[in-house]
Amino acid sequence: MSDSGSTSRPRVLLTGATGYIAGQLLPEFRTRYDLRLVDVRPGDDVEVADLLNAPVGELAPLFEGVDTVVHTAYHRPSGDDPQSKYDGERLNIDLMQRVYQLSLDHGVRRVVAASTNQAAKWYEQPYYKGLRDRVSPEDYPRPDNFYGWAKAAYESLGFLYACGGAGRALEVVQIRIVAPREIEAEKFRDLPAQRYVRDLAGYISERDLQQLFCRSIEAGDIADEHGVPFHIFYGVSDNARTFWSITNARKVIGYAPQDNSEERYAADIAKLLHGR
Template sequence: MTKLRVLLTGATGYIAGQLLPAFRDRYDLRLVDTRRENGAGQPVEGVEVLDLLSAGSGELEALFTDIDVVVHCAYHRPAGSDPQSQYDGERRNVDMMQRVYQTALDHGVRRVVAASTNQAAKWYEQPFFAGLRDRVGPEDYPRPDNLYGWAKAAYEALGFLYACGGMGRKLEVIQLRIVVPREIDAGQFADLPRHRYVRELAGYISERDLQQLFCKSVEARQVDDEHGVPFHIFYGVSNNARTFWSITNARRVIDYQPEDNSEVRFAADIAQLLGQ
């Protein structure tokens, strides 16, 4: 069968680094980033150097033409820690997301799968830690409590606009709210409140589950919702026993079947740190 043609933005970044082993096997890949090396300084094969915000329309046309799906992982880290610098930096990320949507729409791309974050609704962790709420799902109103999360919530709202046909044809959009895409070092939590470690266990997603979530989001044939809008938000967590973020809709829509469970993966650490 003909491989799907996939454009991966932010191809030298952390999330892309976990996806590339699976993506290189499955897709006809086009890679783009503002550098050729990953965070460890190692070259990433096949990366085209281009800034999606400053690139000309002709450069973007060449990049997006004949692409089936864009997987958007590119991210400009804001310079400075003050609120205005953070806002200005995250606003650039929102503008970049909009340019990806519009360029995809203009050049016949069928679907955009974007790396979002649980931070788009992070405030809900407060009632969770207080024992007042057991679960949060994609249908809950976005409630970011930081500018990084605000930008990702903006990605999602803007994505729905493109998906419902408000900008022309319907562009299929899937946003993946990734929670804890890393191995958990229990030693880092030994002197912290218990809930901080439990939160990591609840949000953990293994590399193979992250790959499955992205690949199934890329490959699913039908992603229309009950109203005919091809838009979904899926949480990125494994099949964890201590769960807070709902993946019910990801199971139903794209048949996401995570294989890992943080309770099993980190059983020895949990017994030592939590006495269980």
């Protein structure tokens, strides 16, 4: 937990606290929340716990008194063959279910989970053929790999919990992060231009990623038009080339991204795409 001693700040449990996404979130989280950090690996202020395999009774204290769980933990499958990938991603679905159920059982108000654009990655094929202009969170999930399939399953399972299918309605937000990294133009110099354009379209800056998660945590009423507290938001900045709609994130939680890859990487774009 943080050492602020404040009782007015939201109490947030962050899973996968030593991971890549958590590392981008923590600088802002530490200024805004009373934190409980959990991972299978040790780290600063991190409680070591195996959310997938430990007895539920041992995990219960981690969730007690928590307002929001931010789930970024991920079990990386071993092996590259389809069966290994399937088996490994099934474990991630089990991990997500445990987080939902423990949250439900111990009075957590909301779960905000790191999902991925790969839950609907197939739509990129018609987009780059000029047959589609946009993909929105409401479009039917169309993963083309096991990683995306598992994330789509997280989302579907989250709706079950949000609509009260397992008891009370647990508030659930799934954030489909696209490209949460700085774009190094040199890595794309010998690749098809489409690969570079895709990263420009999917770019999300660290401060926009922080804002998107924080607003997902702090927003008040997130019920949809049917009264179900469930949303999927795409995690991209305000990019001129973006393919992924953030209209609902703007409307529901007031997401207002500050960065645009077209401006941030203007010099690189001129060199790499226009030969200037």
